[in-house]
Amino acid sequence: MAANRPIRVLAVTAAYPTPGSHKGAFLQSEVEGLREAGVDVQVLHLQGKSKYVKGVQTVRATAKDYDIIHGHYSFCGAVARAQHARPCVITFWGSDVLRNPVLPDTRQGQFSRRISPALARRAEAVIVPSEEMARALPGAQITVVELGVNFAAFKPIAQAEARQRLGLNPDLNHRYLLFANSPSIPVKGWPIAEAATQLMQANGAPVELVAVTGRPHDEVILYMNACDVLVLPSYWEGGPYVVKEAMACNLPIVATDVGDVRRVTAKTQGCYIAERTAEDFADKLWRSLHGPRRTTGRQDIAHLSRENATRRVISVYEHVLAHEQR
Known part of the structure; x- marks a missing residue:
């Protein structure tokens, strides 16, 4: 050369x-x-x-x-x-x-x-x-x-601004749970996320589950900043990129113990590993929603x-x- x-x-x-x-x-x-x-x-x-x-x-x-x-x-x-x-x-x-x-x-x-x-x-x-x-x-x-992770693209944005740009409920007491996969892919565990959300709603929690898939990166970034928790009830993953993107946006995460999720989120308050049941997901989501609205995920994965x-x-x-x- x-x-x-x-x-x-x-x-x-x-x-x-x-x-x-x-x-x-x-x-x-x-x-x-x-x-x-x-x-x-x-x-x-x-x-x-x-x-x-x-x-x-x-x-x-x-x-x-x-x-x-x-x-x-x-x-x-x-x-x-x-x-x-x-x-x-x-x-x-x-x-x-x-x-x-x-x-x-x-x-x-x-x-x-x-x-x-x-x-x-x-x-x-x-x-x-x-x-x-x-x-x-x-x-x-x-x-x-x-x-x-492209930290220049996946970065924190004010939650109110992100919701306004997406046309979501501006009331920050209304909590959005982000499912950033296709509900039609069985391995991603949509029924668990849906059942956990219904359990929380039945107990009076003002939560709403939103599925975001196949959207442009700019829109995904807005959803990660507009929502309150990333929900990942997958049955199997290698090293889910969406978890690292959520960390870069300081979005709390509740996920099953798949791939490298436990290692990536281990140091970050507001992130939880849940059993693959609606009841445990609902419990961990409840804990996450009652902690800090945003995490220190971005600084915790700076090496990535x-x-x-x-x-x-x-x-x-x-x-x-x-x-x-x-």
């Missing part, structure tokens, strides 16, 4: 935001962070029929235009590794390595988990967001990089900033390129 020129990266992914869909928004945030740090990142978004075959063709035809080919998730990692003109970095994100014990095990999921360890060993470097995933990929050159994550990803790139030049 020529001196004094940015590292050029081709990011290969099948999950990236498009008009009407925010799937892969966390990856878009990573790409934005890398670009802000001076890395020249181009995104190859694989879509449609035969997307992986077409992806292999594109990667093989253009690999020499880049310094690194970076595949995200196992299948796109295979696409990235389908060439040997440039070093390959693969980020595995969760269910491509670890089985979700709640959802039915599909043939695609089984195949993904079967190929991931071999793919990892064939890449020049591997990035994963957790130590648990690292342990599942023996023999690979692994760096653990927790997904960073997007800037820190970006620096670690760049260090992986630099290490790979230094090895290639020996």
Whole structure:
């Protein structure tokens, strides 16, 4: 690589935001962070029929235009590794390595988990967001990089202002419980959140449960500042990004003990781990609502900033390129 020129990266992914869909928004945030740090990142978004075959063709035809080919998730990692003109970095994100014990095990999921360890060993470097995933990929050159939060975007806003901009009830005695997932996804536990809310309402609590999914980031940020508690009754999560976003907005959280939630929220007053029952969620929500309206979450997860994550990803790139030049 020529001196004094940015590292050029081709990011290969099948999950990236498009008009009407925010799937892969966390990856878009990573790409934005890398670009802000001076890395020249181009995104190859694989879509449609035969997307992986077409992806292999594109990667093989253009690999020499880049310094690194970076595949995200196992299948796109295979696409990235389908060439040997440039070093390959693969980020595995969760269910491509670890089985979700709640959802039915599909043939695609089984195949993904079967190929991931071999793919990892064939890449020049591997990035994963957790130590648990690292342990599942023996023999690979692994760096653990927790997904960073964009603190410039996810930040505290006055609750009254956020409610006014969303057209919500301006009375701050009316408490909003935020369910920031789709109620139609069974693993997210909507029935528990709904039943807990009904229990609280039956006991006279002025609470309202709102589901927010598929909305633009700007709107999600407003909801995190307008609402009083994030409710996460999931049956399984890897490292739920929404929890870190809520922490960055100083929003109290009540969640099940899934993924890294306990570790991320452990130091923060106003955040609670609940059993997966409506009764315990109602109890923990009640406690949270009777504590401070906002938390110290933002300062408690300062180490999880997007800037820190970006620096670690760049260090992986630099290490790979230094090895290639020996």
